[in-house]
Structures are given as structure tokens and as C-alpha cells.
Amino acid sequence: VATDAKVAQDLLQELTTEAADLSFNSITIDGDTSTNDSFIVMATGASTVEITKSSSNYELFKAALIEISQTLAQMIVRDGEGATKFIEIEIMGGKTQEECKRVAKAIAHSPLVKTAFFASDPNLGRILAAIGYAGIEDLDVSQVQLWLDDVWVAKNGGRHPDYQEADGQRVMKKAEIKIRADLGRGNAEQIIWTCDLSHEYVSINADYRS
8 A cells, every 4th residue: 555645654654553453454264374465555755745643634544544454455355265255243342352353253264154154044053153162261141142234133142032034044145244243241342354165265275286
């Protein structure tokens, strides 16, 4: 990412790290990483616009950097090997952002969850199981709420009494789906973007030679 704004190196590094954490470090296809992936932000200073923490344009510049970083990162997910669905996982109500990220990644990395999304199968048990084994030892499952898009599917750790599988099926058939879970433990939150796991993913990687 390049800008002609004038930004001090230490401030640009701080902004780059924050943008990366909210974008490229918040996506996953299958849990594996590449030694060749990199994210570089360059500020040439060729314009007369100077960015400092005290300048009036600081928040605008920061928001623009995060926005373009998230757009590029999400393009990686949408172009994932064999991907047919784009999935946003939002975990709320955690004690810390780190535990929210741990839960989100447990869901995003679960082959059973990812294949259920490929099959448009509203298998709530797989998602709730991933939340449970994410590593929060003192998690009170009776406080966990779960939504698929606008459908409240799990209430207080169990199936919502008003949930109809037809509603879950309607959501799962979409090309873009949002999973939202509230852990009921605090105010921290985290968003992770991922995709489903299809037959094509296996075929591409089975045939691939490095």
C-alpha cells in the first residue's frame, strides 16, 4: 500500500501494525501460513499532506489505511482455493480480545464447521463445539448466545426454543454468511474472516506441487 503523504517512520510502523492486525492477521483459509506473505506500507512524502497523531487528518488517514487493508485481505479469502462462501465470524462478550480471537479461529479452522458451510448444513453443534474447545477453561456455556446472520440459533448455551431449522437453512444457502457469538464474559470482541472447505480445495491441493 502506498501513499504520497508525509508520515514519520515510527508512526507509519504503528499504523501498519494496527491495520495488519485488523485485516491480514484476521483472515484464514485453512489455518496454514506462507513464508512468502508480506504487507508493506510506503509513504513517499511527495505531497504537502503531513500526518501526525495531533493533526486533524490523522483519524481519516488511519481509517482509510484500515479500510483498504481489510478490503485486500478479504479479497484473499474470497479467492481462497475452492472457496464458495465468504464467512465473517464475530465473537463478542469476551474478557480479552485474545480469547475472542482464539474462539473465532477455533470456529474458522474447524474442518467440520467449514464443510458444513459448504454443504449449507446449519449444524449448530459443530460451531458450539468449536467454541467449547477453544481453550477458555472457565467458560460458562450457559451464557453463550449464537446467531447465524439475523437468526438467533442458540440461547444460553442450548438450542433457542424458537429456532426453526428452515431459518438456519435459509442463511446457510447464502454466499456470504455472518456467525455472531456472545460469550457473556466481558466487553472484548474480535472479527475473523474465513471461507468454506469444498471438494475443489482438496483437488487443488492434492494436485499441487511446489
